[in-house]
Amino acid sequence: MKYIQHVLSHLRKDLRLEWRSRDSINGMLFFALLIVAVFSLAFDPTGYPTTARQISGGVIWVAILFASVTALNQSWTREQRNQVLDAQRMAPSPASALFLGKALANLLFVMAVEVVLAPIFIIFYNLHPLGNTWLLALVMPLGTWALVVNGTFFAALGLRTRNRELLLPLLLLPVSLPALLAMVQATTGILTGDLDPIQINLWIRQLGAYDVIFTTICILLFETILHAE
């Protein structure tokens, strides 16, 4: 119970900091909208509804991925300023609680952006999903967590490096490839109705397994990362 309280303390603090500044959400939203708008200009979604459905699964995840990278790069900046991270390192609280609190906060920020982005995306791409739309309620959080948990971890890994803005996408994108494949395939399958529910279910299971494996690895390794010099 004490562990959960520590996670919630970190989460509350991050939500409060974001509420005061809105740095992450504003930056992500602007970037994601820009990507969605630019892609929609490349072809006429109303003239080619099938093409729109086929590529929109990839477009939405590209927008979310690049937008979240901009925010994740900054996710430990407030801890570095004023050496707050040193105070957290000295606190008798598990390092993994700090990590989970931060990752959960990042998940909420990215999902807030997705909530705003979704209706705009549907309008821009004139989308009428042909598959089981409710399955998106599983794919979106699982896919977002896959990006966020690794992103939070690699952002911490890059804290003491000079080129951390470059390091995060270099590490995050290759490691996220299996998750990205599952997210895009499942989302495209739901939008086009081309995949049967069993195949979509398989992609969702793959995404869930990826989340469990990488969350466990990140939690186990975070203490080493936090105290590395």
Added chain:
Amino acid sequence: MQTLANSTSGTISTAAELQSVSRLYGSFAALRNVSATFESGTCTVILGENGAGKSTLLRVLAGLIAPTRGTATVFSHPPQQQRGRVAYMSHSPMLYDELTAMENLDYFASLQSSSCNCVGSPEMALRAVGLDPKLSRPVGQYSQGMRQRTSLARVLQADPELLLLDEPFSNLDVASAGHMVELLSDFRTWPAPHGGSRTIILTTHQHRLAEPLADRTMTMQHGQIISEPAA
């Protein structure tokens, strides 16, 4: 000798110890073969010019950096294993600029372990350093002196047995610095957890301010302790 006598009778009297500790940053030695013992219940003042190695010594004792050579122990264990018993106040306030003092202290208080028998609530800690807990401005808008006092409140509320203070009087006016010295004198009399006593190690350039607190004074130069006269 007193340390030896106490340790043989079973009483832990050494709060912190450095044995031939060196700390290198590349080819630069911030600490060179430093050995020192800090007894429980004492206040040690470390003097020295900028770059003498004072802050590095405190960071080693805080467990924030590891010695390149030698061993550092706090309460007979590696410093990293003594979290919760040690508090460290650095040059930086170690506070979130966007939060108020009360929000910052509430957050750090929530990270203390359940066994922590805190001396006071965040509110009491802020009052003790002369700040209004109801102040609604974020810490980023405070003066340097107010940030310093908030930082002191943060470490005091952790109820530490070993308090490490790096230049605690910098940025403070004479009255505030005097108040801080009084507060630290009081802190030493507060009952400590585990039936022990409070130990303070502080670095400063303002020797005269720290004089009333000091049981022992050390001077550091080029990463070494060069003198250790009695206070």
